[in-house]
Amino acid sequence: xxxxxxxxxxxxxxxxxxxxxxxxxxxxxxxxxxxxxxxxxxxxxxxxxxxxxxxxxxxxxxxxxxxxxxxxxxxxxxxxxxxxxxxxxxxxxxxxxxxxxxxxxxxxxxxxxxxxxxxxxxxxxxxxxxxxxxxxxxxxxxxxxxxxxxxxxxxxxxxxxxxxxxxxxxxxxxxxxxxxxxxxxxxxxxxxxxxxxxxxxxxxxxxxxxxxxxxxxxxxxxxxxxxxxxxxxxxxxxxxxxxxxxxxxxxxxxxxxxxxxxxxxxxxxxxxxxxxxxxxxxxxxxxxxxxxxxxxxxxxxxxxxxxxxxxxxxxxxxxxxxxxxxxxxxxxxxxxxxxxxxxxxxxxxxxxxxxxxxxxxxxxxxxxxxxxxxxx
Numbered sequence: 001x002x003x004x005x006x007x008x009x010x011x012x013x014x015x016x017x018x019x020x021x022x023x024x025x026x027x028x029x030x031x032x033x034x035x036x037x038x039x040x041x042x043x044x045x046x047x048x049x050x051x052x053x054x055x056x057x058x059x060x061x062x063x064x065x066x067x068x069x070x071x072x073x074x075x076x077x078x079x080x081x082x083x084x085x086x087x088x089x090x091x092x093x094x095x096x097x098x099x100x101x102x103x104x105x106x107x108x109x110x111x112x113x114x115x116x117x118x119x120x121x122x123x124x125x126x127x128x129x130x131x132x133x134x135x136x137x138x139x140x141x142x143x144x145x146x147x148x149x150x151x152x153x154x155x156x157x158x159x160x161x162x163x164x165x166x167x168x169x170x171x172x173x174x175x176x177x178x179x180x181x182x183x184x185x186x187x188x189x190x191x192x193x194x195x196x197x198x199x200x201x202x203x204x205x206x207x208x209x210x211x212x213x214x215x216x217x218x219x220x221x222x223x224x225x226x227x228x229x230x231x232x233x234x235x236x237x238x239x240x241x242x243x244x245x246x247x248x249x250x251x252x253x254x255x256x257x258x259x260x261x262x263x264x265x266x267x268x269x270x271x272x273x274x275x276x277x278x279x280x281x282x283x284x285x286x287x288x289x290x291x292x293x294x295x296x297x298x299x300x301x302x303x304x305x306x307x308x309x310x311x312x313x314x315x316x317x318x319x320x321x322x323x324x325x326x327x328x329x330x331x332x333x334x335x336x337x338x339x340x341x342x343x344x345x346x347x348x349x350x351x352x353x354x355x356x357x358x359x360x361x362x363x364x365x366x367x368x369x370x371x372x373x374x375x376x
Contacts, residue, residue: 013060017077020056024049025075039075046073047188047343054187054339055156063185066340073342095161102164102175106134109169113266120229121219123265133266136210138164140274141178144203144281148180151198155191158183177277188340189296193349196292197356200281204359207274208245214268215249226261238264241317241365243275275363280322282360285310286330290356295335296345297353303335317365 014037021027021039029040043049050066057064057077064077110130117123145162152159160183165176186192221229229235246268250256264272284294284306291310295303307330314323 017057017060017062021053021075021077024053035078037077039077041073041075043073047340050075050340050343051187054185058185064339066342068342092161095163098164098166099162101166103134103138105166105169105174106137107131109174110134110266112170113269117263117265120234121221121263123217123219123263129266133270136214136267136270137175137273140203140206140210140270141175141277143206144199144277145178145180147198147200147202148195151195152180152182155194156184157186157191157195173273186336186338188338188343189345190343190349192292192336192338193296193345193353196289196296197352200278200289200356200359203274204278204363207271207278207363208249210267210274211246211249211271212252214265214271215246215253215255215262218250218255218265218268219263220255221261221263223261239368240272241367243272243279243365244362245275246271272365276365279360279363279365282356282363283310283313283326286326287333287336288326290360292336293353293356296338297350300335304330307334317367319365 017037018030021037025039025041025043025046027039028042031038046066050064053075054064061079062077063080064075067074067076107130110133111126113133114123114126114129118126123129141164142162149159149162160181162178162180164178167173167175182195186195221235226235230237247256249271250262255262262268281288282290284298284303285291286307291303291307294306298306307326311323311327314320314326
């Protein structure tokens with residue numbers, strides 16, 4: 001159940017709540033405690049009824065939870081006061097200021113990356129290319145968050161505007177992604193799954209488009225010229241891994257495989273960041289998007305193991321910092337808990353999760369020595 005400040009059930013509206021529950025469910029037993037009302041129900045079609053009850057109670061400042069004990073179903077209702085947001089999170093200016101900072105960071109990063117590329121091969125005006133780079137990268141991240149927002153609204157959930165996280169321009173990546181916060185309660189597993197899957201899928205579509213454009217416009221260096229540039233340290237070997245989807249984009253224009261030296265242009269770097277963030281989000285870990293999806297399918301215990309497995313994958317790919325971050329955060333708040341954690345996930349959503357695993361593999365930044373095994 002969502003963390004909340006519980007209050008005693010001494011409230012005139014509790015009689016209305018009892019009447020509401022009895023109008024929706026077939027109640028076989030009722031217990032009143034100091035902090036809750038507990039109803040044992042006999043309904044088989046409880047899922048939609050519980051969803052309707054949860055939405056009505058939320059408006060009345062109550063929260064309900066569905067539990068299964070010894071084969072019996074219980075609806076537990078408690079009064080709560082929503083936790084107050086931090087002041088800096090509650091103001092409407094915070095996401096706007098963060099977005100403006102991220103835009104400036106991405107523009108600066110794009111300008112310097114273009115200038116560096118132009119010292120080898122002219123690809124365009126640094127300011128214009130920085131704008132294309134910014135549009136590409138923030139387009140991927142923005143559409144990702146828009147996917148979450150649309151799915152949330154489709155399920156009647158209110159959300160905040162996206163909070164974009166500034167990164168380290170020039171010396172690293174200019175943004176560490178973005179996130180939104182739900183202003184409502186996650187009622188069941190299917191809602192949690194739908195909101196989680198919508199973001200990565202939407203963002204990945206844009207990342208693929210950006211990757212194809214980047215592959216089409218990416219310059220190819222003569223191997224002898226490239227060797228001289230490597231010797232002069234004007235060109236550095238890319239050792240951060242390459243997603244299979246990026247490899248496919250290059251192959252689409254005959255630029256894949258060994259023997260080709262393709263420059264990592266700013267737009268291609270934007271696509272690479274998009275694939276990386278999608279990959280990280282699809283991992284079945286903690287409260288990442290993929291973690292939420294895995295939680296709905298696997299349950300609490302197996303999701304914990306999936307989180308540890310994800311940490312192991314990140315270590316193998318040499319992404320130690322992200323692995324450590326997930327380990328620390330998952331120990332504090334391991335997984336999301338829908339109010340109805342009894343209703344199973346639908347068959348179509350289970351099949352969709354198989355596709356999510358495939359997409360995670362395609363977006364993974366695979367080491368360079370792994371790629372030749374997949375190429376002719």
